[in-house]
Amino acid sequence: MHFVDQTCRSPRRSLATDGQSVICASVNDPHHLLPHRESLESSRNPLLICLVGLALLTLAACSGGDSKGRGGPREANVGYVVVQPQTVPIPVTLGGRVVAYQTSEVRPQVNGLIKRIYFDEGGYVRAGQPLFQIDPSLYRASVAQAQANLASARASSAAAKAKADRYKPLAAMGAVAQQDYTDAQAAANEAAAAVQQARAALSTAQINLRFTTVPAPISGRIGRSLFTVGALVSNSQTDPLAVIQRTDPTYVDMQQSASDLTKLRQRLASGGVAPGSTTVHLNLDDGTQYPQAGTVQFSEVTVNQDSGTVTLRAKFPNPRNILLPGMFVTAVFDQATDKNAFLVPQQAVKRDFNGAAYVYLVGPGNKVVQRTVVTDRTSGSNWVVTSGLKAGDKVITQALDTLKAGASVNPAPASQPQRIGAPRSGAAGSKKQGG
Structure with a gap:
């Protein structure tokens, strides 16, 4: 090894004792030290290599002992639900428009000048009530x-x-x-x-x-008067004097695609689904739900050539006149019911890269089985599965992130609370000895 003695006065003088060389260098001339520093660094590299190797061997020994103490990977605790086929309604959402229950145009049946008007515009009139007086x-x-x-x-x-x-x-x-x-x-x-x-x-x-006295033909709310006092009217004119509409009850005309209606009728004929309820619920433009439920009355027997849709009409009570003629609404009703569907929690259904849906099942020997399913729609917090499952399947709903097909699991019903027990005495003793 080489040492530098800065007390030497001569920068060129060196002394060798016991195989060690002492190199004298002047403090004012540090350039003479550079080659000797390199030799010093090179001499330290073998020592560093030895220290790193010793540390790696120590870590390997510790990790080997830990894995040996754990006894291999543990089985994952998973929760599952047992699915059974059940009757699930098939809801249909259709756009619709409010139509008055009755609409009447007030028209004159004789010719003459209007002498008086007996009603308030926008008010409620009763059948037979005088509206206009012709001379x-x-x-x-x-x-x-x-x-x-x-x-x-x-x-x-x-x-x-x-x-x-x-x-x-x-x-x-x-x-x-x-x-x-x-x-x-x-x-x-x-x-x-x-x-x-x-x-x-x-x-x-x-x-x-x-x-000459023009009465109200029906009861309902009358609009504005289209003719004033002194106007000449005749029984052949095209414009009515006023329009009366009865809005309680009222109709809602819904439009459904003819192809969807044909598919539904085919499924009903084959027995795949059963007829649903005729009760209809409405959602207004502002997103609120109309408080009164309606009933489907009938569907048209012809298809609209321009839109390719069929009109379905529902009847709703409207005591507070919330539904006004011409208003757009959204109608929701159960047009049919699926008799052999499965309800699976949404978190249990996964998607692959192709978009196909699948679930994990608890198979024989508590092995994980991956099963492809067909999901048509959602019902509340569940997916409606129409294909891929059978009665009694155990669908895993918890701890899905780390599961793989074929892995061993420790299953438990999803509704059962999981208990965490105290560590085993053997494991605690070994950990204490290792410490």
Whole structure:
């Protein structure tokens, strides 16, 4: 080994004693020390290598003893549920629009000027309630004329009937010609027919006079008046005077794809599913649920050529008039029920890289079995599995992250609380001795 003696005065002088060389160097000249520092570092490398090797051997010995003490990997504790087939409803969500239960357009049946309006716009009206008053002057005159014509016809009829009655016995005795009696009898019949015509004309005039008061055809809420006082209306106009809508109860027309409806009918015919409930629930535009439930009434027998959909109509009570005609809503109802479906907790269903769903089962010998399943939809916190499972399968729902197919597990029902026991005395003693 080489040592540097900084007390030496001569930088070139060296002294060798017992195989060790002392190299003198001046403090002011540190460059003479560089080659000797390199030799010093090289001499330390074997010692470092020996120390590292000794540390690795010590760690290997400790780790070997620890693994030997543990006795190999432990079995994972997993929780499972036993699945059984059950009847699961098949919900359908459809868009719909509110339609009034009854809609009536108030129209005039006679011509004239509007004299008065008897209702408040937007209010509730009852059937038969007067809404508009059309000028009745001309129609009153028509009634009076019809009454006069009827009186004239009745007088003529009475005279003709009396003449025919006088000619009848005279014709039987031959005092008058038979033709004269026949003519008198025909005149009496004609006069009686004229009375009927005058009576019908009077009835028509009275009806027209009654039509000058326009009533509400149905009960419901009336909209704004489309004509004001003084407007001329006629029985041939295209625009109504007002519109009345009955909204309690009310209808909701839902649109369903014709292809989906065809598939459902085929499944119903094959017995794969059973008919569901006709009860319908509504979700409003703001996301809230309508408090009243409705009932499906019928479905159309034709398909809309433009949209390829079939209209289903449901009836809802609407006492507070929350549902307004034309409002868009979302209808949810159980159109059918699946009789052989399995409900599996959502956390138990996994997906592979291809998107296929699978679950882990507790197989024979408490070995993990991976099973591919078909999931159609969710029901609450569960997946609805329609294929891949059978009655009595134990589906693992807990501790899924570390499981692999074929691994040994320690299964327990998912509803059973897991207990952590105290460490075994043997394990504690060995750990104490090792410490």
